[in-house]
Amino acid sequence: MKDVLLFTDVNGIAGWGRYGGSYKVATELRKAGFTVQTIDVFGEWTVDELKLLIDKFVDKNTLYVGFSNSLMVKQPTDKDYPTACVGTNIEPISHAYAQMFSQPDSIMWDLFKYIKNKGTKIVVGGAKAGYSQSFEEVDYWVVGEGDVSAVTLAQSFKTGKEFKTVDTKLLLETDYPYLDCEHSEIIWDKSDLLFPREALPIEFSRGCPFRCSFCRAPNIGRKRGTRSVRHEVLREQLFRNYENFGTVDYMVSDSLTNETPEKIINLHKAITSLPFKLELSAHFRLDLLSKNKFERELIEEMGVKVAFFGIETFHTEASKIIGKNFTREKAIENLNFLKEGWKNKVRIRASFIVGLPAEPEKSIWETFKWCTSKDCPLDGFSFYPLSVGDPDRFGLKTSLFDASPEKFGIRKLRYRVPAKFWEWETDQMTYSRALNICKEMAKELTEHNPISETFLGRIVNLGYSLEDIINRKYDSKEFGPRRRKLIEAYKHNLIHGE
C-alpha cells in the first residue's frame, strides 16, 4: 500500500513519453518521506484495471489519490496520431482541452466513487485544475506549480495540520510557491517502471523572462537568469539516469533554453564534461541566437539534435505586436546562418501562428510557400491558428491576447464550445478562416513533413535511434503496434510487479 497514488498521462500525441511535472511531484513527496506509486498512460486502462490498481495500492491509510492532468486530453484514436505527430491536428487538440482527464467523465465519476469508498481523498493538479470544479468528489485542486502543495497536502492529511485554501478547495501556487529551482530534479524510482534507455523529460530552468502576447506558458515574464537548476544537481541527475537506465536522450522542458548567453555557456560546460554524449531536443529564441552567434557551436556541441523555434510570423508588424520583432529577411537570414553551421547535425524546426493581428492571409501563404520550397533551411514546421481564450481566474495561464484582446485589435465574436476558445475577428481574418488555412496546409504537410520536434523522443522510445527517425514521417502501421506493445508491457509490470 502507498501513501499517495498518482495518475498521469501524455495521451494526445504519438509514441511513449512521460510528463515531467507528475514525476517531479512524486520526487518531492518521496523526498518528504512518503511512499508514492505513479501510474502512467491513465487513458489506456480499462475501468476494471483501474479499480484493480486502486485495490492494489490504496487502503484506509493512503493519504490521497492524485491526478496530474496537464497533458491529459480526450483519448485519440489510432487515426488521430499521424496528424498529431506532425503537429497539424488542429481541432482535436484544442477540443481535447475541454476534457479534464484522459478518461471520459462518466468513467471518472465511477472511479471517484470507488476511491471515496476506500476512505481516501482525491486531489487534482495540472494545467486544467481550477478551471472548472465540476467534479464534486475532488477534495482539493492544486492550481499552478504543485511541487510544494502536493507535499503540504500529504503532510496535513497525515498530521491534521491546517493549510491555506481559496474557496475551501483550491491550493494556489502563489500561496505555496516553489523556491528551490536550484535543486530541482526528478529522481526516477524503480516503481516508475522506466524502460531501458528511455528518453526522458529534463528541466534546466523554469519559466521565461519574456511575455509574448499570445503565450500562456507558465511563469513567463519572470526575472532573467533566475529559476535555474544548479549544474552539480543537473550533472548528478544525468549521471544517475545514465547509470540506472542508460538514458542519453532528453526532451528539454524549458520554455526557452537560450534566455541568456551565460545559461548556454554553463550548460555547455556541464554537459560536455560528462563521460557520455547526450541527445537533446530543446526550444530556442531565434532573435537571441542571432545576437549571440557563438552559441550556434555550443548548442551543437552539447548534443542538441533538434532545435525548435517558435517564430510565429515573418510579418514585421505582426512580429512587433507579439514581441518578437522580426522581419522576413532577418529571420530567414538567421535560419540560413544556423543551417550553414549545423548542416544536418542539428535539425531545425519552427512553428507559425495563423491569424496574428496585422498579418494578411497573403503573407501567411508566402511563409508557407517558403517553408515548402526546396532550399528552405527548416527540417520541419507547423502552423497553428491563433487561439484566444478567457483569462483564468488567477492569471496563471493567461496570455495578453486572452486578457485584453481589444488592445491588439482582436474582437471576440462567440464562444466555441467544446473547444473553449473564442471565435475572433481582426481586420485581416477570423478564427474560422485561420483554422481552415491550417487545415488546407495540413493536407500538404501530412504528405511530406517529418515527425514534429516535440515528439521525437517519444518515437525514439518505441525502439529507434534519433538518426533512424529524424526525417521520417509518422508511420501508423509500424509505430502503432510498437506503442501498443510498450503499453502492454508497462501495464503487465505494474499489475503483476511488487
Ligand code: SF4
Ligand atoms: S513564446 Fe517563448 S519566448 Fe515568448 S513568452 Fe512564451 S516561452 Fe517565452
